[in-house]
Amino acid sequence: MTDKLGGPAGSGSFQDLSDRRKALKALVAEGNAALLPGAANALTARIIEDLGFRAAYLTGAGLTNTHLGMPDLGIVTASDVVETTSRISDVCQLPLIVDMDTGFGNALNTYTTVQRLERAGAAGIQLEDQVFPKKCGHFSGKDVVPLDEMLGKLKACLDARRDSDTQIIARTDSRAVLGFDAAIERAHAMIEVGADIIFVEAPETLEEIRAIGQLPAPQLINLVVGGRTPMAGLDDLKEAGFSLVLYANAALQASVKAMQEVLGSLKEHGSLQEVSDRLAEFTERQRIVGKPAFDALSDRYEGA
Template sequence: MPDTVPDQGSHGHDTPLERRRAFRRMVESRSAALLPGAANALSARIIEDVGFKAVYVTGAGVTNTQLGLPDLGLVTATEIAETTARISDVCRLPVLVDMDTGFGNALNAYGTVQKLERAGAAAIQIEDQVFPKKCGHFAGKAVIPIEEMLGKLKACLDARTDENTLIVARTDARAIEGFEAALDRAHRMAEVGADVLFIEAPESVEEIRAIGALPTPQLVNFVVGGKTPMMEVEELEKAGFSLVLFANAALQASVKAQQEVLASLLKNGSLREVGDRLATFEERQRMVGKPELDALVARYEGS
């Protein structure tokens, strides 16, 4: 019988402070670390189990998965904080949390950062869209004045209680005011203390490389079917990026897999044609940590 619950993954960290320090080191290394998105605790556990070193709580994914609705600013701060807490409870990776626009003005952003930090966030992302926001690859976006965004960003920086909690500042100005205006906003955000810059939806490899040349660490986001051209991670590391975000790759894979498996079940009345697409019963239990809980039962109940 083990004395402790078995370790959950080779890259995990036991305390929020350790996770925040690990994420800061990752950002400072500028190694183009891959950052998959999770919309729930199970997805986060899979990301950790596969071997990634950090996880992204995706606002779009939470909206799609938990509400069954598009990314149009419909999710609440409470829902994001609850999802973050559930993920932090079972996943030992550092968590970067998408808090959209901060769910209101600077005061709302201040309070949201406090909630998310308590929920276990290692880093928190805020953007400059008009509230309620839209997906960064949707048409019809609008951004707030830069001075208003800087005030919200300062509120986020002041709200954190741990200096290792990083604040990621995102601008969506590329689609509205052009690339140079987006770069200018990024520079202004860096001047007031943003730890990481995120220029959403660049539209060419040249724009991506220009973002990578910024002195403050940067994040690039890839969306299958979105506006940003795909690049290999080796190219992105060479360009100077810290983080490479695939916010909804797991969600899109899940949608397709469920459609195909369930369509086959409806057509055939069985899973005979798609049985190899399913995780085994044993694998499903392993992914949700049943062996670890069984060990606790044996330890405390003597079975």
């Protein structure tokens, strides 16, 4: 793995926020099913960047699970999301798409939240049409707001952004509530209002996935292990025409399992000898968080 983390604030190709937004817009325009891993914190985002992905996604579910230890039931606040956006964008130079849930209130709340997220470093911002408090898109018992309410909040997103390259993603959860045809109708209405990217959450068959790919706007699909959507292959998603393939909580699910296995072994054996090969080396951990660059700064300033 090459060392691409060149400084305390990361070392990706897009130091300027406007460059990151242009890069995301260009990536979406490729329509080539770019992989989009989710990050719930800055460390995960740095790993995503280090592995060579082209964008990252701040997951609301992951943020709730990781920072609060609670389920994805609309518990996080706008300030939680804005703060985490800022922390990630400070150290990861990849374009960052941010899950804004339902906008944290009405259209006015949505408007101000978009402005806060854009200032914090978001390159893309996602709004969904669930009622507040929302639920994970793959939970049962969801409901959606009237279409007019969602379109008003979507217009607020578009008006609030200060950089026209900031991508506004409109998500509908109506597949599970109103049926697939209604979800497609909502998607068309969101396109007409001006959404840059469409996200029809939780399609349940490959046929539905292919139909979403025919929408006259770039699309994002979310694949969740154990969720409602079939785990379609990347080639199939490219052929269907998706721009982005989201794995929002793959890193989180992997870390939960790894912690259970490593700490379970520690509890059972009283040492880490049985699982030492599961641990990142101490030096690798320091490389990921950019310690060599901090050391160089320390040498420069403390030796002055």
